[in-house]
Amino acid sequence: MKGLVPGEQSSVISPILQLFCRSGEFLTDMDSGTFRIDCISDPSTGATPVVVTTAFDASHKLGTGRYLVPTGDTTLWTTGTHRAICSYTMEAGGKTYTQVIEFEILDDVEFVTGSGFVSYATSRAMLGVAALASQSIATLQSNLALYSGLIEAWTRRFFEPRYFIMSLSGSRTISLRLNEAIIAIEDVRAKAKYASGEEYYNTWQKGSYQVYNRHLDGLLAPDDRRDPRLELISDIELTESVASIYSFNFPYGHQNVELLGIFGYTDPMPDPSGGRVSIGRTPSILAKVLTALVSRSILDPTLADITIQNPGAARSMSTRAQSITFGGASASSTVDNGMSGDPIIDRMLLPLCAPIRIAWTDQRDVLSSPDNF
Secondary structure (H helix, E strand, O other), X not given: OEEEOOOOOOOOOOOOOEEEOEEOOEEOXXXXXXXXXXXXXOOXXXXXXXXXXXXXXXXXXXXXXXXXOOOOOOOOOOOEEEEEEEEEEOOOOOOEEEEEEEEEEOOOOOOOOXXXXXXXXXXXXXXXXXXXXXXXXHHHHXXXXXXXXXXXXXXXXXXXOEEEEEEEOOOOEOEEEOOOOEEEEEEEEEEEEOOOOOEEEEEOOHHHEEEOOHHHHOOOOOOOOOOOEEEEOOOOOOOHHHHHHHOOOEOOOOOOEEEEEEEOOOEOOOOOOOOOOOOOEOOOHHHHHHHHHHHHHHHOOOOOOHHHHOHHHEEEEEOOOOEEEEOOOOOOOOOOOOOOOOHHHHHHHHHHOOOOOOOOOOHHHHOOOHHHO
């Protein structure tokens, strides 16, 4: 979830809010659509419209299957949670799909800019928790940003759709293995050079490779989020120049293959009618984890109380005698604090952690030229 301080806008120059349209493995243009934006900052009241229903037009298109959701002037918008509700069709007369994009209007004292703000829970959700209801939105937003960043560091993943260009090194194989789960691909291309040294791109046609993002349609065994990859399946669909130069593999090189698309670890939210359009949603367990982390930070802002910050270290407690024992069975043993220090939180996060990766020295590291391959 992104954030904007009052006065900042989602615009063509800074497209903070984007609608992503997926069809199967690929980003695909929609036929038509509309959006509106509501303020939902107060959990005790309903939604208040701040941008009325507006049709998407050509000026909103950022790329294949990507559309700007503009906010206009946000100077007078209320601090707290907002949402853009996008409705769209993928073909004329087809089914209407809905995508909800939540974001925060940030406190402009706590945050100078919304750049870099990430949260996996809303301030509205935090205000709905009795222990946090009296806290200011500024306090909640700053804690949400802090602990959302820590969750990314602990799990080595991010949990929302993000569009970017991923550069990978080809190694003359038919597979490209990624670190990030795939939501939808826009393009796959390889950098090459003319004899003059000028760079250009060769592009694979969509029918020539398989994208592993089956989890978005409900297939979780195997779970493609655990082993995201692309595989070439045919060289017939390659453009002539790529087929003649590279044949049936990704060419050898250093960060020479580029994947353009949307990536991120999201939970499946399949369409009931079978349409392969969902981009998933942030795992709901993260809201629970963040509620716990923010609550204990507010209870113990100096991180000094070990019973709050590291309850997993407690081995025995006695309430009347007020005695507590930390550590292992012997005085010399050490305590495994895990990620958060709380074994319950760690158990919630463990399934979301990236797999252990193994690195080794291969021919790419010891050869000076692919001619020596």
